[in-house]
Amino acid sequence: MRIYNTMTRQKEELVPMTPGELKIYACGPTVYNYIHIGNARPICVFDVLRRYLEYRGMKVTYVQNFTDIDDKIINKANEENSDYLTVSRRYMEEYKKDAAGLNVRPATIHPLATENIDEIIDIISRLVEKGYAYAVDGDVYFRTNKFSEYGKLSHQPLEELQAGARISIGEIKEDAMDFAVWKAAKPGEPYWESPWGHGRPGWHIECSAMVRRYLGETIDLHCGGQDLIFPHHENEIAQSECCNGVPFARYWMHNGYINVDNKKMSKSLGNFFTVRDVAEKYGYEPIRYLMVASHYRMPINYSVDIIEQCKAALERLYNCRDNLRFLLENAAEGQREGENEAFERMTKYRDQFIEAMDDDLNTADGLAALFGLAREINSSVNGESSKELCQKALDLYMELAGVLGLLYVEKDNSLDEEIEALIAKRTEARKNRDWATADAIRDELKARHVVLEDTPQGVKWHIEE
Numbered sequence: 001m002r003i004y005n006t007m008t009r010q011k012e013e014l015v016p017m018t019p020g021e022l023k024i025y026a027c028g029p030t031v032y033n034y035i036h037i038g039n040a041r042p043i044c045v046f047d048v049l050r051r052y053l054e055y056r057g058m059k060v061t062y063v064q065n066f067t068d069i070d071d072k073i074i075n076k077a078n079e080e081n082s083d084y085l086t087v088s089r090r091y092m093e094e095y096k097k098d099a100a101g102l103n104v105r106p107a108t109i110h111p112l113a114t115e116n117i118d119e120i121i122d123i124i125s126r127l128v129e130k131g132y133a134y135a136v137d138g139d140v141y142f143r144t145n146k147f148s149e150y151g152k153l154s155h156q157p158l159e160e161l162q163a164g165a166r167i168s169i170g171e172i173k174e175d176a177m178d179f180a181v182w183k184a185a186k187p188g189e190p191y192w193e194s195p196w197g198h199g200r201p202g203w204h205i206e207c208s209a210m211v212r213r214y215l216g217e218t219i220d221l222h223c224g225g226q227d228l229i230f231p232h233h234e235n236e237i238a239q240s241e242c243c244n245g246v247p248f249a250r251y252w253m254h255n256g257y258i259n260v261d262n263k264k265m266s267k268s269l270g271n272f273f274t275v276r277d278v279a280e281k282y283g284y285e286p287i288r289y290l291m292v293a294s295h296y297r298m299p300i301n302y303s304v305d306i307i308e309q310c311k312a313a314l315e316r317l318y319n320c321r322d323n324l325r326f327l328l329e330n331a332a333e334g335q336r337e338g339e340n341e342a343f344e345r346m347t348k349y350r351d352q353f354i355e356a357m358d359d360d361l362n363t364a365d366g367l368a369a370l371f372g373l374a375r376e377i378n379s380s381v382n383g384e385s386s387k388e389l390c391q392k393a394l395d396l397y398m399e400l401a402g403v404l405g406l407l408y409v410e411k412d413n414s415l416d417e418e419i420e421a422l423i424a425k426r427t428e429a430r431k432n433r434d435w436a437t438a439d440a441i442r443d444e445l446k447a448r449h450v451v452l453e454d455t456p457q458g459v460k461w462h463i464e465e
Helices: 037-055 071-079 084-101 117-129 158-163 203-214 226-244 275-282 285-292 304-330 339-358 363-380 387-404 413-431 435-447
Strands: 002-005 010-013 021-026 059-064 133-136 139-142 179-184 199-201 219-225 249-255 258-260 300-302 450-455 458-463
Touching: 002 249, 021 037, 021 203, 037 059, 037 219, 037 249, 037 258, 037 275, 037 285, 037 387, 059 203, 071 084, 084 275, 117 133, 117 139, 117 179, 117 203, 117 226, 139 226, 179 203, 179 226, 199 203, 203 226, 219 226, 226 249, 275 285, 275 304, 285 300, 285 304, 285 363, 300 304, 304 363, 304 387, 304 458, 339 363, 339 387, 363 387, 413 435, 413 450, 413 458, 435 450
Parallel strands: 021 059, 021 219, 219 249, 258 300
Antiparallel strands: 002 010, 133 139, 139 179, 179 199, 450 458
């Protein structure tokens, strides 16, 4: 598999340090509110990356953190007259609900910043000892000009970065580019004991600490949104490499931005949407579909029309799955002539899918292969097909859909049973030439948006929205 490495700005073969195993770190959310649709993109994209690597036989250790102490969390707690722990734990649980709704698998480890204070203090202490960090009135800052490679990920020389740097009110720094790795506690704020007094970690240092503790000093791959390249990931590199004396991450992957109606998402513009808001109206799966329908490095646009198109596209994919299940349930044993050739035509789409995904996780072309497979199945599998072909076609179809994390919604079984009972009653009425009852049942189901289709194999039905 070849990926675009942000560090080198070119596609490279993804070669793990340990054959057959990959250590991946993905930056997780700061848990002070519901995640917005922009947050959903890295969550879904790198879930697909992990699924695909495992599909191809890799053992993946996937770490995604929760930032559970931060200015935003403290401010939210103050607004609610609450505390940081109550706020962070609540929104951590809300994140998990949204992630499950998006069919994002839990990480191998979901570490918390507050569970790694000792590791954070150890790294800061080493940086101070080596002269890469300095303490001022309880704050500790990293000296960016001591790290000669600062800016190598964002490809900006230190001089250019310094031009736009400012010192905020209350900061006492040697240089405007220096950043806090430890913050002295203000009155009423939560704090931990440290060699520099009561305080809490800066945002950037927590990821360096969690990477080192859970994955080691050098990892295979670091992932995140494009907005994290600078300063967050740049600062992680500086801290980690100055502390450990070895490269931090061998590869970097960053996903592109999401716009809303072709404008940057912003609360001030009134175009700010949480995943929960959108899911309540359209469901979670259309959001996931939107995130994988384009190449991960390209910017994408969210709008009502686009999410409706995603719903319609999913409906076509579900129709293929449900039709296959129906045919499988009614098919006879015993392979038919020409079925081996038919299945060989289907497997070409697996090859096409793998080729696309091997080329920098090209989910857009991978999804095109899934639609191609659906068309092949629709033309090659019918009421005369054997149970064997139906099963093999369904397995292949769900195999590829599963890598993308799609087609995971099942019908309400209680609704199924009720509708099936009405269909059975209608079938019996037709058999007895009781057309009035049969028509009444059809009308009742139609009013409930249940569309019936009489086939040689029996009655099929689906919900029409």
